[in-house]
Amino acid sequence: MSEEMFPEPEWLSEEVKTGTTIIAVTFDGGVVLGSDSRVSAGEAVVNRVMNKLSPLHDKIYCALSGSAADAQTIAEIVNYQLDVHSIEVEDDPLVCSAATLVKNISYKYKEELSAHLIVAGWDRKKGGQVYATLSGLLTSQPFAIGGSGSFYINGFVDAEYRKNMTKRECQEFVVNALTLAMGRDGSSGGVAYVVTIDKDGAEEKCVLGNELPKFFDE
Amino acid sequence: MATVSVCQYHRGGFSFENCKRNALLEADINKLGLSSPAARKTGTTICGLVYKDGVVLGADTRATEGMVVADKNCSKIHYISPNVYCCGAGTAADTEMTTQIISSNLELHSLSTGRPPRVATANRMLKQMLFRYQGYIGAALVLGGVDCNGPHLYSIYPHGSTDKLPYVTMGSGSLAAMAVFEDRYRPNMEEEEAKRLVRDAIAAGIFNDLGSGSNIDLCVITKGKVDYLRPHDMANKKGVRTGNYRYKHGTTGVLTKTVTPLNLEVVEESVQTMDTS
Numbered sequence: 247m248s249e250e251m252f253p254e255p256e257w258l259s260e261e262v263k264t265g266t267t268i269i270a271v272t273f274d275g276g277v278v279l280g281s282d283s284r285v286s287a288g289e290a291v292v293n294r295v296m297n298k299l300s301p302l303h304d305k306i307y308c309a310l311s312g313s314a315a316d317a318q319t320i321a322e323i324v325n326y327q328l329d330v331h332s333i334e335v336e337d338d339p340l341v342c343s344a345a346t347l348v349k350n351i352s353y354k355y356k357e358e359l360s361a362h363l364i365v366a367g368w369d370r371k372k373g374g375q376v377y378a379t380l381s382g383l384l385t386s387q388p389f390a391i392g393g394s395g396s397f398y399i400n401g402f403v404d405a406e407y408r409k410n411m412t413k414r415e416c417q418e419f420v421v422n423a424l425t426l427a428m429g430r431d432g433s434s435g436g437v438a439y440v441v442t443i444d445k446d447g448a449e450e451k452c453v454l455g456n457e458l459p460k461f462f463d464e
Numbered sequence: 465m466a467t468v469s470v471c472q473y474h475r476g477g478f479s480f481e482n483c484k485r486n487a488l489l490e491a492d493i494n495k496l497g498l499s500s501p502a503a504r505k506t507g508t509t510i511c512g513l514v515y516k517d518g519v520v521l522g523a524d525t526r527a528t529e530g531m532v533v534a535d536k537n538c539s540k541i542h543y544i545s546p547n548v549y550c551c552g553a554g555t556a557a558d559t560e561m562t563t564q565i566i567s568s569n570l571e572l573h574s575l576s577t578g579r580p581p582r583v584a585t586a587n588r589m590l591k592q593m594l595f596r597y598q599g600y601i602g603a604a605l606v607l608g609g610v611d612c613n614g615p616h617l618y619s620i621y622p623h624g625s626t627d628k629l630p631y632v633t634m635g636s637g638s639l640a641a642m643a644v645f646e647d648r649y650r651p652n653m654e655e656e657e658a659k660r661l662v663r664d665a666i667a668a669g670i671f672n673d674l675g676s677g678s679n680i681d682l683c684v685i686t687k688g689k690v691d692y693l694r695p696h697d698m699a700n701k702k703g704v705r706t707g708n709y710r711y712k713h714g715t716t717g718v719l720t721k722t723v724t725p726l727n728l729e730v731v732e733e734s735v736q737t738m739d740t741s
Contacts, residue, residue, distance in 0.1 A: 262621045285627070290639060292619075293627045314625035319595050358598075 262287045265433020267395030268298060268309035269423050270366035270376040271407070272388050273416035276444030277366040277374040280420035281309050282395065282428050283436035294436045299450070303328050305443050306344045306367030311393035316361035324348050341367040345377035345384055353382025364390045368443045391423070395431035399423050417442060425458045501529070507675020509637030510540060510551035511665050512608045512617050513649065514630045515658035518686035519608035519615045522662035523551045524637070524670050525695070526677035533677070539694065541683045545570050545581045546690070548609030549683050550590075553635035554622060555602040562603045566590055583609040583616040587626055595624025604634045610685050637669025637676040644668045659684065663697055670699055 265286050270279045281298035284291055298310045300321040306328070310317035324347045331347075332339045345365040352359065366376040378390040389407055391399060403423055411419065417440060424438045438453040493500050507528045512521040527535035542550050542563035548570075552559025566589050574581040587607055594601055605620040619632040631649050633641040644665040653661070659682060669676045679695035 262623060262625050285625075287621070292621075293629065295629070296627060313623065315591075315595055315599075315621065315623035318591075318625050 262292060262314040265395070265431070266298065266311040266393030267391070267399070267424055267427035267431060267434040268311050268364055268393045269391045269396070269399075269403070269420055270309060270364045270389065271411075271416050271420055272366075272374045272376055273413055274410045275374065276368045276413065276442065277376055278413070278416045278420050279307050279309050279364070279366050279441045279443070280424050281439050282393075282424060282434040283439060284434055285314055286433055291435075296436075297439050297450075297452075299439050299441045301325070301448070302344050302365070303332065303339055303367070305338065305369065305448055306341055306365065307441050307443060307448065308344070308348065308366070309364040309392065310361065311363070312361035313359070316359045317363060320348060320351050320359070320361060320363060323351065338369060340369045340371060341365065341375045341377065342369075342372075342386075345379060345386075349377075349379045349382060349384040352379050356382050362392050364392050366390075366443070368445060370445075374443070393434065395427035395434035398430040399427045402426055413442060413444070421453055422459055426461060428458075429461065507637075507673070507677075508540065508553040508635030509633070509641050509666050509669025509673060509676040510553050510606050510635050511633040511638070511641045511645065511662060511669075512551065512606045512631065513645065513653075513658060513662060514608075514615045514617050515653040515655060517615075517655060518610045518684065519617055520655075520658045520662045521549055521551050521606060521608050521683040521685070522666045522696075523681050524666055524676040525679045525681060526670075526675070527556055528675055536678050537695075539681065541681055541692070541694075543567060544586050544607070544609070545574065547580060547611060547685065548583050548586050548607065549685060549690070549692075550586070550608070551606040551634070551683075553604045553606075558601045558603040559605065562590065562593065562601060563605070566593070580611065582611040582613065583607065583618065584611075584613075587618045587620065587628075590620050591624045591626050594620065594622060599623040606632055606634050608683075608685060610687050615685070633665065633669075635669070635676065637666075637673035640668040640672040641665035655684065659696075667697070667699055 262285060265284050266282060268281045270277055279299050283295050285293040285296045299307050300310055302308050302325050308321055310321060324344065327347050328339050328344055331343060348363050348365055362380045364378055368374050376387055376390050378385050378387055389403060391403055406419060420440055421438055428434045437455055438458060440451045440453060442449045490500055507526055508524060510523045512519060521541055523540035525537045526533055527538040540551050542552060544550050544563060544567045550563050552563060566586060569589060570581045570586055590605060599622045602622050604622055607618045607620060609616060617632060618626050618628050619634055620626045631645045648661055662682060663680055666680045678700050680697040680699055682693040682696035684691040
């Protein structure tokens with residue numbers, strides 16, 4: 247498909263992207279995922295309350311970033327594939343299986359897609375896990391950050407993360423990281439969505455703009 | 465995966481068959497010094513909101529072809545199913561055809577399941593089709609309706625991403641309309657207030673965006689009833705001319721009058737009966 251075959255349609259340049267800050271962190275007994283809520287098309291914000299934490303299964307969620315259409319489509323396809331898989335094995339799927347399904351799509355259509363999903367959840371075998379699937383790689387990490395806003399908080403998360411945090415400390419860590427990123431990245435903002443997954447299930451929470459912690463701002 | 469669908473080839477990817485032909489035609493036309501006609505876009509302000517009893521959809525009625533208004537009163541609220549309607553912005557042909565294809569497939573699906581169609585089904589069908597075409601179908605849609613689970617409203621972008629929200633705006637006038645919504649929207653409004661708010665949002669788009677204009681169409685969908693109000697508000701009535709360029713009889717004086725009769729003879733007369741059966 248060469249460029250001179252047809253001129254690029256205008257609306258391609260207004261593709262809806264999710265700007266974004268997404269983060270997933272393991273704690274002792276589960277994981278906490280967090281995301282902002284801004285979706286932009288060019289300079290306009292088209293949705294200021296989008297929940298970018300999408301369920302793949304009861305105790306497995308993924309965080310979306312990059313092109314909204316690509317990310318939503320991958321999440322919906324993997325949701326379907328995981329449903330079929332969990333019926334076939336007659337058990338809850340492993341987080342690793344979900345992450346592998348996402349990785350397969352991201353790798354196979356690497357040139358066509360521009361979305362990055364972080365997969366995190368809890369399963370009986372290995373407890374809370376976080377997988378990054380950027381560009382089709384698959385790696386298990388204690389925590390992962392993604393999206394345009396993540397560049398601003400790399401230093402913060404590296405310095406502040408500790409192993410074996412409690413659930414409460416982990417949620418605070420996630421909210422702080424999101425707040426700092428939303429404060430500095432123009433493409434991230436709105437409200438913060440936080441999902442906590444442990445052996446009892448997934449708990450969704452929304453932290454409104456005025457409830458976010460205040461850091462020193464000029 | 466659908467077993468019943470109309471005119472849709474499910475082989476993978478976009479069919480680029482016609483692109484080479486189009487490129488050749490374009491080159492030929494340019495050689496003659498002409499330019500090929502621009503696709504008619506609908507400029508547009510479209511919006512929708514969820515109120516107490518259902519959904520209100522609104523749209524302006526201007527269709528533009530470049531900088532010229534091609535249609536002063538086009539209909540942008542398309543029928544999908546008896547309880548689901550869809551407003552379309554972007555390329556007029558794309559929105560028209562896309563909504564017709566999905567309307568057709570949805571009716572077949574509904575006959576197959578034996579149940580009235582749901583808004584989420586229409587949303588899935590639209591987003592999967594638009595994603596398959598990777599944004600080359602320029603249809604930005606506001607889909608709204610009432611089904612067994614209550615009123616629903618979705619916005620669907622040309623690349624295939626969707627958002628489910630209580631109020632949405634799309635099109636070139638979307639920012640003007642969204643400003644009105646963000647100021648005055650409240651959950652669970654009454655019908656009259658909801659209609660007034662949508663009307664004001666579209667009016668904001670009409671008066672502040674060059675790509676939108678003419679009248680305001682509204683579509684109010686509730687559990688048992690659909691009110692398709694076209695036009696709901698003629699915001700831009702054509703003005704009445706205050707003067708007349710017609711001259712009275714006798715304004716021009718007649719100086720001379722010469723009559724020359726033409727004496728023609730009938731040479732041949734033939735009758736051919738027309739088959740009007």
